[in-house]
Amino acid sequence: MRTSRYEILHDNTRCDLCKSCVYQCTRNVFSYDIDQQRIAVDPKNCVNCQRCVEFCHHQALKVQINRNHYHENAYWTMQDISQLFQQADTGGILLSSMGNPKPYPIYFDHLLLNAAQVTNPSIDPLREPMETKVCLGKRTNDFKRDDDGLLKLDVKPHLHLDTPILFAGMSLGAISYPAHEALLAAAKELNTFYNCGEGGLPQKFYPDENHIIVQVASGRFGINKDYLKHCAALEIKVGQGAKPGIGGHLPSRKNNELIAKTRMIEENSEAISPAPHHDIYSIEDLRQLVYALKEVSGYQKPIIVKVAAVHNIAAICSGIARSGADIIYIDGFRGGSGATPMRIRDNVGIPIELALASVDETLRKEGIREEVSVIAAGGIRNSSDVVKAIALGADAVAIGTAALLALGCHLCQDCTSGVCSWGIATQQKDLTKRLNPIQGARQLVHLVTAWTNEIKEMMGGMGISSIESLKGNRLMLRGLHLHEEELRILGVKHAGSR
Amino acid sequence: MIIDAKKMNASALNHIIRSCEDSEIIVNNVLGQRYIANVSENKQITLYGTCGNNLANFLSGGSITLYGNAQENVGDTMDDGEIVIHGSCGDACGYGMRGGRLYIKEDCGSRCGIHMKAYQEKQPIIVIGGTAKDYLGEYLAGGMIIVLNLHDEAKCVGKYCGSGAHGGAIYLRLTDEEQIGYTPNILSEITVAEQQMIDTVLSDYQQKLCIKLAQNMKFYRIEIKDKNPYEGLYTEV
Numbered sequence: 197m198r199t200s201r202y203e204i205l206h207d208n209t210r211c212d213l214c215k216s217c218v219y220q221c222t223r224n225v226f227s228y229d230i231d232q233q234r235i236a237v238d239p240k241n242c243v244n245c246q247r248c249v250e251f252c253h254h255q256a257l258k259v260q261i262n263r264n265h266y267h268e269n270a271y272w273t274m275q276d277i278s279q280l281f282q283q284a285d286t287g288g289i290l291l292s293s294m295g296n297p298k299p300y301p302i303y304f305d306h307l308l309l310n311a312a313q314v315t316n317p318s319i320d321p322l323r324e325p326m327e328t329k330v331c332l333g334k335r336t337n338d339f340k341r342d343d344d345g346l347l348k349l350d351v352k353p354h355l356h357l358d359t360p361i362l363f364a365g366m367s368l369g370a371i372s373y374p375a376h377e378a379l380l381a382a383a384k385e386l387n388t389f390y391n392c393g394e395g396g397l398p399q400k401f402y403p404d405e406n407h408i409i410v411q412v413a414s415g416r417f418g419i420n421k422d423y424l425k426h427c428a429a430l431e432i433k434v435g436q437g438a439k440p441g442i443g444g445h446l447p448s449r450k451n452n453e454l455i456a457k458t459r460m461i462e463e464n465s466e467a468i469s470p471a472p473h474h475d476i477y478s479i480e481d482l483r484q485l486v487y488a489l490k491e492v493s494g495y496q497k498p499i500i501v502k503v504a505a506v507h508n509i510a511a512i513c514s515g516i517a518r519s520g521a522d523i524i525y526i527d528g529f530r531g532g533s534g535a536t537p538m539r540i541r542d543n544v545g546i547p548i549e550l551a552l553a554s555v556d557e558t559l560r561k562e563g564i565r566e567e568v569s570v571i572a573a574g575g576i577r578n579s580s581d582v583v584k585a586i587a588l589g590a591d592a593v594a595i596g597t598a599a600l601l602a603l604g605c606h607l608c609q610d611c612t613s614g615v616c617s618w619g620i621a622t623q624q625k626d627l628t629k630r631l632n633p634i635q636g637a638r639q640l641v642h643l644v645t646a647w648t649n650e651i652k653e654m655m656g657g658m659g660i661s662s663i664e665s666l667k668g669n670r671l672m673l674r675g676l677h678l679h680e681e682e683l684r685i686l687g688v689k690h691a692g693s694r
Numbered sequence: 695m696i697i698d699a700k701k702m703n704a705s706a707l708n709h710i711i712r713s714c715e716d717s718e719i720i721v722n723n724v725l726g727q728r729y730i731a732n733v734s735e736n737k738q739i740t741l742y743g744t745c746g747n748n749l750a751n752f753l754s755g756g757s758i759t760l761y762g763n764a765q766e767n768v769g770d771t772m773d774d775g776e777i778v779i780h781g782s783c784g785d786a787c788g789y790g791m792r793g794g795r796l797y798i799k800e801d802c803g804s805r806c807g808i809h810m811k812a813y814q815e816k817q818p819i820i821v822i823g824g825t826a827k828d829y830l831g832e833y834l835a836g837g838m839i840i841v842l843n844l845h846d847e848a849k850c851v852g853k854y855c856g857s858g859a860h861g862g863a864i865y866l867r868l869t870d871e872e873q874i875g876y877t878p879n880i881l882s883e884i885t886v887a888e889q890q891m892i893d894t895v896l897s898d899y900q901q902k903l904c905i906k907l908a909q910n911m912k913f914y915r916i917e918i919k920d921k922n923p924y925e926g927l928y929t930e931v
Contacts, residue, residue: 279931288929415809416790420773421733421754448922460792460813461835466860466922468833474805475767475786484728488748488770491708491729538931612930 198281200239203262204248210256211235217248217257222615222627245608247617279538290538293611293621295438295530295575295597298542303549303682304581308691310672312659319661321652327662328648328655330360330592332569333498333522352522353498355409355429358387359648360586360663363640364527364573364596365411365431365502367395369446369455369467370534370611372628375603375620376401378636383407385637386644391594394433394444394469396458402426409500412489414443415469417459429497429523430489432482434473435504437531437574440545444469445535450614450623479515486520498522505529505551505574506544510558517559517568524568525594526551530575532597534621535612548574549588553686556589556668565668579650588686589668602643603636697721704728704746711739724762731758735775747784750777753794759902766803769796774816778902782824791818791837795895799903800824804852805832810862812836821899828852834859834918840892841866842911848872855879856916860923864916865892880917888915 204225213235217226223241226248228234244259268274279290312318319326333354340348363379370393383390384407391409392401396418401408405426412419413433424430435441446455446467456463476482486499501516502525503509509526516524528548533541552572559565572590575597576582582593601607604618611621619631651663660666674691675683683690695716699707700723707727711719717737724730724743731739732748735755745764753772763781770789778797785803788796793816801824808829810818818837823844830851831839843850843866850866850873865884868874874881884892892913900907 282929282931286929289927290931291928292931416771416792419752419771419790420792421735421752424733424752445924447925456813460816461811462813462861464921465835466924468809468835468858468860468924470809470833470858474808474832475770475789484747484767487704488729488732488751491705491732492752494712495705537928610930612928 198285199264199266199278200242200262201278202239202242202244202259203264204237204239204242205258205260206235206237207256207258208234210254212254214253216251216253220247220251220617222247222617222622223613243608243610243613244606245610245617246606291535291612292538292541292609293533293535294607294609295532296541296545297609300529300547303547303678303686304575304577304584306676306678306682307549307584307686307688308674308676309580309583309587309654309658310674311657316659318659319656321649321656324656325661326652326655327664328359328651330357330663331355332357332571332591334568335566337566353429353493353496355389355498355523356387357389357592359644360590360592360651361386361582361644361647362389362409362571362592362594363391363599364531364594365391365393365409365433366532366534366596366600367393367411367417367444367446368398368458369393369395369450369623371600371620372616372622372631373398373454374628374631374633374636375600377633378603378631378640379599380404380407381633381637382640382644385641388644389428391431395446395455395467396460397423397426398458411502412485413469414471414473415467417461417467417469420460424489424492427497429500430493431500431502431525432473432485432489432521433502434476434482435502435506435527436533437504437527437529437545437548438533439536439540440504440506440529441471442537442540443471452623455623479519482516482521483519490520500525500571502527504531505546505548507546509546509551510554513555513568513570514558514562514564517562517564521568523571523591524555525571525573526555528552528572528574531573532600533611548572548576548585550682550685552585552590553588553670557687560668579647580654582647583651583654583666584673586663586666587669587672591667598643599640602639603631604639695719699724699727699743702727704730708732711737724760726765734758749783750775753777763800769794772796772818776902780903785827788818788820791820792816793818795898796820797899797902798822798824799905801826803827805829807831807834807837807839809833809835810837810839812862819895821895823899823903823905825849826851826855828854829857830855831859831862831864831916832857834864835861837862838891838895839864840895840913842907843867843869843873844907849876851877853878856918858923859916859918860921861918863888863918865913866916867911867913869912874914877914877916881914882917884913884915889913 229236334352380390394413410427500523501521529545569591572585573594616622673688704727726746728746737756751770757776764783766784768787782800788807804827
């Protein structure tokens with residue numbers, strides 16, 4: 197980069213030379229000038245992670261976008277120019293992290309929720325029972341009786357959650373061990389699920405298997421009989437919202453002893469997850485892997501299939517529902533990533549709101565909606581996004597970025613560097629210890645508890661006492677500033693229409 | 695225990711195999727049943743017939759001997775143990791294999807040994823008696839693949855052998871200039887230590903498949919670039 201993205205305003209009058217910024221910054225922006233007895237600042241490598249600002253006890257620091265601008269115009273923005281310069285300098289594919297930051301329409305913000313008035317009563321969630329429990333898996337529509345007239349119960353395996361929020365799969369490698377500890381501890385306390393991602397499962401986590409979802413991805417990292425045993429559900433990861441059609445690649449420098457042990461690969465080797473599963477070229481092939489895993493679990497555990505929201509998502513999900521999978525996990529284009537080619541992240545895939553509505557509609561039309569549960573993910577920012585996603589047809593949502601923010605992430609989108617100052621997206625021991633897993637778990641529990649209470653309030657306002665009654669209930673949604681086609685796909689009426 | 699798999703579906707057959715406490719199991723008349731012996735450990739299973747897809751996935755010990763052919767995805771994510779096929783098998787056999795041995799008497803399809811990896815004492819080995827199709831050892835990260843080409847076919851392996859490989863070793867038995875010329879990869883002569891390692895593996899292979907191999911077979915190693923093939927491809931924004 198030829199010009200720094202940020203500039204640092206350092207107020208000498210407030211600074212007491214405690215040097216906390218020097219210690220906290222992982223990118224050598226600050227140094228202590230012993231001759232002049234002052235803090236020297238070099239903003240070249242600053243990514244605005246806010247670590248220095250939060251640790252400056254006299255609030256002597258501010259980070260702001262560099263006021264110096266290239267000669268940009270409405271077409272060639274500062275970003276376009278600087279990225280072009282970078283590629284001309286290095287010849288590299290631009291690599292970035294976290295979710296798509298581009299100003300595409302956010303459909304969640306164009307959907308408004310309903311509330312009960314006069315003709316039906318609203319419910320006070322603080323004083324009346326509200327049901328946020330969710331059960332994920334296949335449901336049966338038909339009743340069968342045996343010769344004695346008794347109900348034949350063919351109960352399929354399910355996941356039971358106290359709140360319709362799960363943690364998204366993030367691998368050990370993408371994020372740190374304490375981050376995993378925090379997510380698992382929080383999932384346990386909240387009675388929901390932690391997802392170990394595709395980087396294997398630390399053996400220490402085995403006792404909490406009832407709150408663990410494990411992934412089977414194309415790289416098959418860390419998968420053995422114990423891995424398949426110590427989990428509540430198995431997830432086949434086909435795609436990821438941040439990088440549909442693209443595999444994973446953990447560079448060798450991040451593959452330290454712990455990562456290698458958990459993934460069961462050689463230390464300091466590249467950990468490549470191929471873009472395709474070479475055993476899955478069709479829905480029939482997917483069915484094969486689904487059933488291979490069902491066989492492994494003796495048909496006792498639900499199988500999740502995770503796909504990125506892409507153009508044909510409705511047809512794809514219809515196929516997945518017929519493959520025998522119990523749960524479909526759809527990841528929208530705002531979904532996060534530890535490292536993703538920027539052009540892919542910013543330009544591939546579709547918004548989760550449209551994908552979800554389209555999938556729910558298709559599955560209902562085809563009469564197979566109850567064959568699967570649907571988890572929506574990829575950019576869930578708050579509890580109203582959760583409520584809207586459920587009203588658009590999701591059974592539950594998964595949060596990744598939001599969970600990391602609760603752990604201290606400040607969304608600087610620089611996970612690829614491996615020197616996350618917050619101890620989250622790093623494997624350096626001196627940095628990972630910055631994240632206290634107990635405190636992290638508390639933050640996550642706070643967040644999900646707060647969201648759950650907010651969800652109850654919104655449900656109560658609508659006069660709905662059970663989250664199940666909200667699922668796919670689009671009458672609870674109205675669109676604002678949306679075109680006819682958008683409304684049609686979302687299956688909602690425009691605000692003000694009867 | 696002896697099982698007759700005739701007219702039995704996959705889940706029924708596998709249920710019997712899974713719940714059987716005998717250490718030795720013989721299954722006759724296998725005809726396309728899938729997922730046989732998934733996650734099996736410590737059992738000696740002998741199969742007669744043709745196995746369907748996903749034979750011995752996640753195998754974590756014991757031995758599987760098949761008198762016949764197998765379809766796709768044999769030994770997917772195999773962790774330990776031994777699979778001996780007295781015949782051929784389809785595509786993607788040994789996918790993500792981490793340990794154990796996969797011996798194939800005849801040919802295998804495409805993408806054999808894809809993403810095979812080693813971990814500490816676990817060093818997976820695949821030996822193919824006949825030939826392999828395209829993308830043999832794609833993304834190979836560890837372990838050893840040996841192709842014997844015992845019937846001296848002109849093409850010992852298909853196209854893109856070792857594509858994206860960044861560890862492990864692929865050895866090809868090549869007899870004449872024509873075969874060497876066909877092989878698209880850069881070939882290296884093997885060392886004495888490698889020859890000894892191959893000999894050790896092949897003596898076990900001969901024994902398990904009850905065949906006799908010729909002495910002094912000439913092997914070449916396919917050059918695997920470096921451990922970090924994608925270093926420098928990216929630039930962090």
